[in-house]
Amino acid sequence: MKLGTISTLSLALLAAGTAQAQDTRLLIGSTSASSSQYGYFVALGQLINDTVPEVSASVAETGATMDNLRRMQRGQVDLGLVTTNIIQHAWNGTQEFDGAPQEAPLLWVYSPAxxxxxxxxxxxxxxxxxxxxxxxxxxxxxxxxxxxxxxxxxxxxxxxxxxxxxxxxxxxxxxxxxxxxxxxxxxxxxxxxxxxxxxxxxxxxxxxxxxxxxxxxxxxxxxxxxxxxxxxxxxxxxxxxxxxALAVSATPEMDEEIAYQITKAAMQDETVQRNALAALAEYDLTELTMQYGTVPLHPGAARYFEEQGVEIPERMRPAQ
Structure with missing residues (x-):
């Protein structure tokens, strides 16, 4: 084989290997850095990076729920902080979202607020x-x-x-x-x-x-x-x-397997999130999610909860 052919083949294999090694990058919309909730989302980013294969997450300081939903709609963040009342308004196109509904399927609820x-x-x-x-x-x-x-x-x-x-x-x-x-x-x-x-x-x-x-x-x-x-x-x-209640929602475009893995990581974690927000020790996140959730779950999140034998309320079932 000629040297030029070998070099070309080597470059092609290197490029393919680099492409396979690239992580899916996610940006998490949070809130003000002076808020207790900001620390929770920094911890969530760490948890994702440590436990979800081939995903790299970083956290953006934002203006919280309304700002996060606008950024999701513009494709600037992939998931982030929302509240159960505002996400319901967005989904149904009421109040602040009158005439302009927006879907941001739920991953989980993590705290009453x-x-x-x-x-x-x-x-x-x-x-x-x-x-x-x-x-x-x-x-x-x-x-x-x-x-x-x-x-x-x-x-x-x-x-x-x-x-x-x-x-x-x-x-x-x-x-x-x-x-x-x-x-x-x-x-x-x-x-x-x-x-x-x-x-x-x-x-x-x-x-x-x-x-x-x-x-x-x-x-x-x-x-x-x-x-x-x-x-x-x-x-x-x-x-x-x-x-x-405070919750985490994602864009509808988030890959189902990634949403599944992120939800699984959050539900099975017993230390990282609690170290960031001590009040979480008082709650079972799965129970909170089923109690306070107001909009359909992301299909990936729903798959995780179904595998755990959780009965998902009708209002939270993903559209078929």
Missing amino acids: PQNVVVREDVGIDSLADLAGQRFNPGIRGSATEATAESVFATLGIAPDWVRGSTTDVVDMIKDNRVGGYVKSGAGSRLDASSLDISTFTPIEVISLTDEQVAMIEAEMPDISVVEITEAGEGIAPYKTWSF
Whole structure:
């Protein structure tokens, strides 16, 4: 065989081997880096890289649910943080997605997310009604927290002076007394890391819904729940607030086998995710998923749960 032929053959084999060795690259949409939830998605990326063959995942800091769904639709992220209420709106083309439905099939639900109305103790806010006309942040821009808080306050007929910004910016504004407070998802039943950060600089309190407000929310907003929190943190009195659940969704285009392997890795993991978000030790992710899921599962995720003998609710079965 001639030298030129050997060289050409060697290059061809090298190229083929390189192509086979290339991993499928996935980008995970998360939330603000100052949020407790960001650490969860960093851990999820690590778990995928360590356990799912031929897949390489990295994490992008984003504006959370609404931002992640927009990025999924544009093909900029492959999976990411969503909330069970907003993903339901997207799937059905209602509220924020009126006339523009978007499918982002569910992989799993990983945590309930009480929405905490956190204020500086010294601003004299004793009820949600006191926030009317006050400078207040409804949640990180583009997040489910923001969209849901705006809907809740509108339902209750309360109109704060909304201040927008990232979690980092808003935390600084609260510390400097430029903003009275914000709405922030809890880390399970505990306060989020950013709320604890604020409390190291100034005393805080969490405002409770009144019984009348609870009744209004339950009547007008069936896509969210009202929960009572008794142990949010040291010095925080028990309170009632609205809640949804945090979940991981993917694009419809995600390969079924990859979705299967990622779901399997997350459901079978007992350390990585819990080390990132201690509240997960309280939950069984499979049970949470079947309890709180509001849209169909990705076919790969559904296959995993079916193999485990899990009964998938009708509302969550993938379209055939």
